[in-house]
Amino acid sequence: EEPPQPTPGDPYAEDPPRHPALKINTLKPFNAEPPSELLTENYLTPSQLFFKRNHLPVPVVDPATYRLHVRDARGRTLSLSLRDLKRNFPKHKVTATVQCAGNRRAEMNAIQNTNRLGWGIGAISTACWGGARLRDVLVHAGYKPSDEGHVSFEGLDKEPNGTVYGASIPFKKAMDPEGDVLLAYEMNGEELPRDHGFPLRVVVPGIVGARNVKWLAQISVGPEESKSHWQQKDYKGFSPAVTWDTVDFSKAPAIQELPVQSAITEPCPNASITPGELTVKGYAWSGGGQSIVRVDVSLDGGKSWHVAKLAGEEQAPGRAWAWKLWQLEAIVPPGTKELNIVCKAVDSNYNQQPDKVGPIWNILGVLNNAWHQVSVSVGED
Amino acid sequence: EEPPQPTPGDPYAEDPPRHPALKINTLKPFNAEPPSELLTENYLTPSQLFFKRNHLPVPVVDPATYRLHVRDARGRTLSLSLRDLKRNFPKHKVTATVQCAGNRRAEMNAIQNTNRLGWGIGAISTACWGGARLRDVLVHAGYKPSDEGHVSFEGLDKEPNGTVYGASIPFKKAMDPEGDVLLAYEMNGEELPRDHGFPLRVVVPGIVGARNVKWLAQISVGPEESKSHWQQKDYKGFSPAVTWDTVDFSKAPAIQELPVQSAITEPCPNASITPGELTVKGYAWSGGGQSIVRVDVSLDGGKSWHVAKLAGEEQAPGRAWAWKLWQLEAIVPPGTKELNIVCKAVDSNYNQQPDKVGPIWNILGVLNNAWHQVSVSVGED
Numbered sequence: 137e138e139p140p141q142p143t144p145g146d147p148y149a150e151d152p153p154r155h156p157a158l159k160i161n162t163l164k165p166f167n168a169e170p171p172s173e174l175l176t177e178n179y180l181t182p183s184q185l186f187f188k189r190n191h192l193p194v195p196v197v198d199p200a201t202y203r204l205h206v207r208d209a210r211g212r213t214l215s216l217s218l219r220d221l222k223r224n225f226p227k228h229k230v231t232a233t234v235q236c237a238g239n240r241r242a243e244m245n246a247i248q249n250t251n252r253l254g255w256g257i258g259a260i261s262t263a264c265w266g267g268a269r270l271r272d273v274l275v276h277a278g279y280k281p282s283d284e285g286h287v288s289f290e291g292l293d294k295e296p297n298g299t300v301y302g303a304s305i306p307f308k309k310a311m312d313p314e315g316d317v318l319l320a321y322e323m324n325g326e327e328l329p330r331d332h333g334f335p336l337r338v339v340v341p342g343i344v345g346a347r348n349v350k351w352l353a354q355i356s357v358g359p360e361e362s363k364s365h366w367q368q369k370d371y372k373g374f375s376p377a378v379t380w381d382t383v384d385f386s387k388a389p390a391i392q393e394l395p396v397q398s399a400i401t402e403p404c405p406n407a408s409i410t411p412g413e414l415t416v417k418g419y420a421w422s423g424g425g426q427s428i429v430r431v432d433v434s435l436d437g438g439k440s441w442h443v444a445k446l447a448g449e450e451q452a453p454g455r456a457w458a459w460k461l462w463q464l465e466a467i468v469p470p471g472t473k474e475l476n477i478v479c480k481a482v483d484s485n486y487n488q489q490p491d492k493v494g495p496i497w498n499i500l501g502v503l504n505n506a507w508h509q510v511s512v513s514v515g516e517d
Numbered sequence: 518e519e520p521p522q523p524t525p526g527d528p529y530a531e532d533p534p535r536h537p538a539l540k541i542n543t544l545k546p547f548n549a550e551p552p553s554e555l556l557t558e559n560y561l562t563p564s565q566l567f568f569k570r571n572h573l574p575v576p577v578v579d580p581a582t583y584r585l586h587v588r589d590a591r592g593r594t595l596s597l598s599l600r601d602l603k604r605n606f607p608k609h610k611v612t613a614t615v616q617c618a619g620n621r622r623a624e625m626n627a628i629q630n631t632n633r634l635g636w637g638i639g640a641i642s643t644a645c646w647g648g649a650r651l652r653d654v655l656v657h658a659g660y661k662p663s664d665e666g667h668v669s670f671e672g673l674d675k676e677p678n679g680t681v682y683g684a685s686i687p688f689k690k691a692m693d694p695e696g697d698v699l700l701a702y703e704m705n706g707e708e709l710p711r712d713h714g715f716p717l718r719v720v721v722p723g724i725v726g727a728r729n730v731k732w733l734a735q736i737s738v739g740p741e742e743s744k745s746h747w748q749q750k751d752y753k754g755f756s757p758a759v760t761w762d763t764v765d766f767s768k769a770p771a772i773q774e775l776p777v778q779s780a781i782t783e784p785c786p787n788a789s790i791t792p793g794e795l796t797v798k799g800y801a802w803s804g805g806g807q808s809i810v811r812v813d814v815s816l817d818g819g820k821s822w823h824v825a826k827l828a829g830e831e832q833a834p835g836r837a838w839a840w841k842l843w844q845l846e847a848i849v850p851p852g853t854k855e856l857n858i859v860c861k862a863v864d865s866n867y868n869q870q871p872d873k874v875g876p877i878w879n880i881l882g883v884l885n886n887a888w889h890q891v892s893v894s895v896g897e898d
């Protein structure tokens with residue numbers, strides 16, 4: 137099979153090749169997720185299968201001439217090469233899950249279409265990230281832990297009009313010795329792939345994907361959040377009562393830490409199973425370093441519950457950045473016609489997931505963490 | 518009316534007088550909450566109306582001879598008088614909401630009785646607390662911020678067999694300069710009332726009431742949580758699937774930070790209202806210093822929503838220890854027969870409340886933060 141020929145002048149012509157198993161949401165920009173059943177095959181998502189969420193074309197970067205620009209505390213601009221970042225700052229590794237705010241938007245679109253990317257349950261993945269601590273770089277740039285405000289990031293990815301991707305995080309998170317924010321040049325023990333920000337990206341454990349800026353060009357610190365579209369006019373949560381006619385973006389905080397989440401990766405929706413042993417699998421995660429303490433699974437739509445077995449890296453309290461995979465071994469009695477499988481997770485603050493999607497639906501289609509439901513039919517043995 | 522005569526030998530004979538408006542749950546020990554409509558009359562709950570949750574008789578303490586015992590980092594016991602605490606440590610004031618883990622248990626009992634205190638929505642109140650920072654006292658006792666483990670508290674309240682009330686919090690919370698944990702001797706600008714721990718109690722903002730030990734006798738630091746019944750065999754969250762036959766207390770973490778919560782204080786359940794203007798009022802709060810960013814209110818059982826107006830003290834991000842009161846002005850159209858009023862809050866992590874009580878029901882009847890619902894009938898104008 138011939139690869140598609142690039143259109144002349146196509147800004148996406150230089151995008152990298154991708155794994156054929158990915159379920160593509162949009163090709164340009166490239167937005168794709170792994171199929172559910174591959175998502176929980178590995179605790180660390182293979183980088184090729186890790187969900188891709190690009191807002192713009194993937195920039196072509198020469199690592200030899202690449203420079204990170206950091207506005208320092210005295211208003212000067214530091215210019216750091218990749219070599220500087222690797223040599224002058226200790227390398228730190230963090231296993232962290234990244235989730236797009238739009239994960240599971242398809243379930244919201246099914247209620248009322250938001251006309252935005254219809255992510256399934258796969259806009260979430262986990263990797264071991266390696267890089268310099270943002271904190272160390274900020275200290276090198278003359279900032280003090282007692283400083284305040286926000287740390288803004290700009291990417292090398294550009295709109296045709298020159299607008300670059302941007303986002304910010306609170307200075308306190310950036311500077312927290314236990315916040316584990318990285319300027320990552322490594323993903324799962326290898327050089328960062330182009331789709332994930334080569335040669336350098338921000339990894340902000342516990343915080344929505346949108347702040348984990350890829351192809352990092354510039355860092356600055358100031359009293360206000362990033363002025364970018366993506367910080368100011370997107371990635372915020374609204375009431376189901378808010379419409380495009382009534383929305384006031386200044387009224388909702390930019391999403392940072394994400395709420396407790398879980399989903400069923402096996403069996404697949406509408407699968408046909410047989411009576412007898414059934415394995416139900418999924419993932420569970422919570423933002424802000426909260427750990428997952430329990431996952432409840434129901435086979436009857438939420439009437440009765442079972443406690444799933446959790447697996448995954450043990451991380452320190454308040455620094456549980458990575459998901460837990462879970463599994464339930466159940467017996468499906470003969471004569472069963474269908475199962476309505478439901479999961480819900482509980483985190484270390486004992487926050488739980490809301491039951492239904494409708495009451496948390498919002499115009500941006502973000503933050504869907506309602507119970508995940510999968511119906512399957514049961515055939516003859 | 519004559520006050521009831523104390524029974525000879527009654528360990529509760531020395532309990533203080535209480536406000537007559539309180540709704541009593543149990544008299545001995547005294548457990549009582551303010552009526553809903555009084556709960557949100559004031560942002561700071563008047564101390565007399567503040568919910569009372571006593572596990573044991575109220576101890577009689579002479580403030581002149583009272584001593585707080587602190588095991589120091591070298592294993593010695595420091596003995597601090599009230600005067601020492603007031604003179605040797607800076608006084609710090611914090612407005613913080615305290616909520617019992619059993620708040621709203623009545624709604625759980627209605628589904629399946631837990632045979633535990635049937636709290637309504639009033640086992641939550643807010644005060645301005647004044648006292649020494651626990652952190653300052655721990656530093657005085659030789660502890661360092663880098664130390665680890667748990668800080669255990671014992672009260673002066675005793676069971677007949679001599680067992681004293683006890684609980685613990687993580688050392689990290691106790692030592693956090695922004696954790697605002699107090700050894701409080703003041704409540705709403707006055708001496709701590711006897712029911713609230715006179716002469717000294719712990720106030721742990723953002724953390725379940727049970728760790729806010731009253732009538733504080735002793736503080737110690739160690740690698741493990743408090744061995745007390747209340748830390749080990751109570752105040753933990755379980756799946757609805759767990760029964761008294763299958764419960765394993767070692768499997769669930771002790772409740773510390775509480776999940777997002779809200780309730781409707783006006784109108785009252787089963788009230789009869791008239792068409793026209795209706796004011797709906799309530800409170801919303803989240804543990805762990807998370808602020809309340811929104812309260813959604815429905816008048817039709819959750820089909821459509823309105824955004825309520827929030828009021829309350831502005832507190833720093835991550836230190837939003839106090840509740841928000843909320844209000845919705847609505848118009849009830851003529852011809853309406855009944856309203857099913859529902860509220861749900863969203864906190865700064867965008868965590869939301871679960872929809873229904875059943876799926877979060879648990880044998881201890883704790884952590885009920887499902888949507889609160891109040892049905893009222895609408896009469897003729």
Ligand SMILES: [Mo]
Binds near residue numbers: 237
């Ligand atoms: Mo995202």
Ligand SMILES: [Mo]
Binds near residue numbers: 570616617726727
């Ligand atoms: Mo409590």
